[in-house]
Amino acid sequence: xxxxxxxxxxxxxxxxxxxxxxxxxxxxxxxxxxxxxxxxxxxxxxxxxxxxxxxxxxxxxxxxxxxxxxxxxxxxxxxxxxxxxxxxxxxxxxxxxxxxxxxxxxxxxxxxxxxxxxxxxxxxxxxxxxxxxxxxxxxxxxxxxxxxxxxxxxxxxxxxxxxxxxxxxxxxxxxxxxxxxxxxxxxxxxxxxxxxxxxxxxxxxxxxxxxxx
Ligand SMILES: NC(=O)c1ccc[n+]([C@@H]2O[C@H](COP(=O)([O-])OP(=O)(O)OC[C@H]3O[C@@H](n4cnc5c(N)ncnc54)[C@H](OP(=O)(O)O)[C@@H]3O)[C@@H](O)[C@H]2O)c1
Numbered sequence: 001x002x003x004x005x006x007x008x009x010x011x012x013x014x015x016x017x018x019x020x021x022x023x024x025x026x027x028x029x030x031x032x033x034x035x036x037x038x039x040x041x042x043x044x045x046x047x048x049x050x051x052x053x054x055x056x057x058x059x060x061x062x063x064x065x066x067x068x069x070x071x072x073x074x075x076x077x078x079x080x081x082x083x084x085x086x087x088x089x090x091x092x093x094x095x096x097x098x099x100x101x102x103x104x105x106x107x108x109x110x111x112x113x114x115x116x117x118x119x120x121x122x123x124x125x126x127x128x129x130x131x132x133x134x135x136x137x138x139x140x141x142x143x144x145x146x147x148x149x150x151x152x153x154x155x156x157x158x159x160x161x162x163x164x165x166x167x168x169x170x171x172x173x174x175x176x177x178x179x180x181x182x183x184x185x186x187x188x189x190x191x192x193x194x195x196x197x198x199x200x201x202x203x204x205x206x207x208x209x210x211x212x213x
Contacts, residue, residue: 014139022170
């Protein structure tokens with residue numbers, strides 16, 4: 001698969017590491033191309049034979065999956081701007097639309113989610129919520145306490161959910177397909193609690209949400 005990640009920050013590094021571990025082609029796009037180039041170089045150095053490169057915005061149409069690894073609402077704005085390019089594409093929204101001024105609520109109303117807003121901005125794309133409950137550090141490592149990370153997956157297109165689940169499995173993680181995109185509301189709220197509890201519980205951003213089976 002060809003996976004394009006938009007953004008070159010912590011999550012682009014974490015997801016990029018896992019995409020390459022699965023043997024896929026990775027393209028990185030950032031508003032500052034040099035940052036995408038630097039990250040591509042670092043990821044190539046970290047994985048033998050890795051196919052990682054920086055691309056301009058016109059890299060998206062060749063991709064099987066486009067991951068928006070930027071803050072919400074930048075992801076929503078990019079989805080709107082790229083709406084035609086994203087026609088038919090699987091778009092993965094990883095965002096946590098947290099109100100960082102209070103750190104106790106989301107910036108999207110309770111009857112929607114960042115993922116649904118992104119889907120509305122690029123209505124011809126197939127939006128899947130994934131990776132929002134995995135912190136960047138554990139993601140790069142692929143595990144916490146010796147257990148592969150759980151990746152919760154929600155989306156209205158079953159085939160798109162399956163493709164993302166296959167990507168997750170290939171990356172050495174465990175996909176948990178929870179069904180339609182409206183479940184992104186719960187995933188975003190759940191992760192708000194996880195984020196807001198880091199200091200109180202002394203977790204140091206190295207924890208992971210899981211379902212024990
Ligand atoms: N960090 C985590 O552990 C974690 C876990 C789960 C989900 N997430 C979600 O993942 C997303 C990325 O988080 P991150 O931790 O990777 O953030 P980050 O390290 O700050 O990187 C953000 C990336 O987005 C770019 N960006 C920021 N504003 C932009 C804009 N208006 N237009 C275009 N590009 C923009 C940044 O470019 P510049 O460098 O030019 O600013 C950078 O490449 C967020 O939605 C976050 O909620 C994060």
